[in-house]
Amino acid sequence: MKTPLLPANTAFWFLAPALILIVVFFFLPVAASLLLSFTDFDIYALGDHERLRFVALDNYLRLLGDPLFWTALKNTLYFVLVGGPLSVAVSLGAALLVNHRLVRFKGLFRSLLFLPVVTTLVAIAVVWRYLYHPRYGFLNYLLGLLGLDTVDWLGDPDWAMPAIILMAIWKNFGFNMIIFIAGLQSIPVRLYEAAVIDGASTWRQFRHITLPMLAPTFVFVTVITMIGYFQLFAEPYVMTQGGPANSTLSVALLMFQEGFRWWNLGYAAAVAFTLFLIILTGTVLQLRLRRREI
Amino acid sequence: MAVFSEKPIKTLLLHLALIAAVIATLFPLFWMVSVSLMSSAEANRFPPPLLPAAPTLEHYRMLFSRLNLAAYLLNSTLIATSVTVLSLLLNSMAGYAFAKLRFKGRDRLFRLLLASMVIPAQVAMLPLFLMLKEMGLVNTYSGVIVPGMASIFGIFLIRQYALSIPDSLLDAARIDGAGEFRIYRTLVLPLCKPILVTLAIFTFMGTWNDFMWPLIILTDSDLYTLPVALANLLGEHVQDAELMMAGSVLTVLPVIILFLVLQKYYIEGLVLGSVKE
Structure with a gap:
């Protein structure tokens, strides 16, 4: 039996409150952001809107010539392209372990490994700042125990981003782990049973059953992780303020500084919109690439 | 146990690996609690002590007595609770409409909403700030609450769940003469209870943990949420690890x-x- 077509206004009253809010507080600002990026909106315009001028693509041209933007973009790409795949790999590894048929107390292990996901990023960044302390931090103590050289984690431009990546993996892997576990559980057991009868090794089962069957999960996980990682902000804000030597300055942090510290809102909007275009390109590319593979 | 007798060594190794992973995962949290109970400067020792020599609550006391922490706790609770309650109502109405009320252009509208989830929130923040400034909402609780009152993800989640409600049930209620809003209130909401609880947790935690937007919109330290207050506190007390x-x-x-x-x-x-x- 089909639902009768209701008078359109019934649905309207159910949808209107949420949709009006989303339009007013999300879609409208996004569109305004594009317009803003074509103006020289700055601290003077903030006080007196008469001073606002249309500058066409000036902000974008300035962006292309701004070494700070390129540094921020390079750092963000580092975080996305190194941190992202590592996060996904750790998530998959954890999911395979927890979901292994010989493992007992699956629920308990899953919950404990998931715990960092629900924690507050700012608080965690504070904790890791102290774990990374060059003299009293626990990480260097461990390195010392293993007979390795200690590292000035957050003070060395070469190590600051890896340190942030390590923390991000710890904080985030549980999320994708849960999604991978759900994906693994949806693979029919009879596929493995057939493989065992055919004498396929564990590795071959993983390579030829698990991985292909997980492909849709992979697409979802990589796209979600990439979108999230491109928005890197709180970690460098709390742990390094973008330093040392701008080695952890991210695009979102640059936008925040330009927009809300120096009140160059026009320029900051251009930074934000460029970030959006990069994320959009990345997402479309990923989906295209995967579609061809499958 | 049959499981253990099958491949004892492999089973043992798997569990050892999992226990190692759990220890590595929980260690930073354990260490956080442990250091918070140490007396001042005990954490600045080498090698770093694992447990406090004489556990003390002095830093907690200091946070409440001198650093206004109760106010931040209250701000965070108030904001997260408001956002949760309001968004639960609005998202569940919209999610139900997308799942069960047929209207022209429904699926196209829904796909448009889904696609716009790739737009990062940061893109909206600069004009949103200017807009809320015009509305006089900068540096108010409302400035944090209002933009969070409806979310595309929330609508999506409710819709996915509400799809499983049988149409026959709703139609039966309609034939009995129940109004659409009454159906939603007395039939749909109780049926959606599990997903409403889920969305409530997501929203509460998301708002509680959110950092960038409250950091932007709240300028007066009396209104700070916990994460903003914590980041601010770090500026002045970076040497006080225990605090x-x-x-x-x-x-x-x-x-x-x-x-x-x-x-x-x-x-x-x-x-x-x-x-x-």
């Missing part, structure tokens, strides 16, 4: 407890929100 850890414990503890109590809903909702697209 900062105590602040971190108080920020993280409520969401950890909430998760541990309601984890069944949380994890099921996460799977529903991701796999059944």
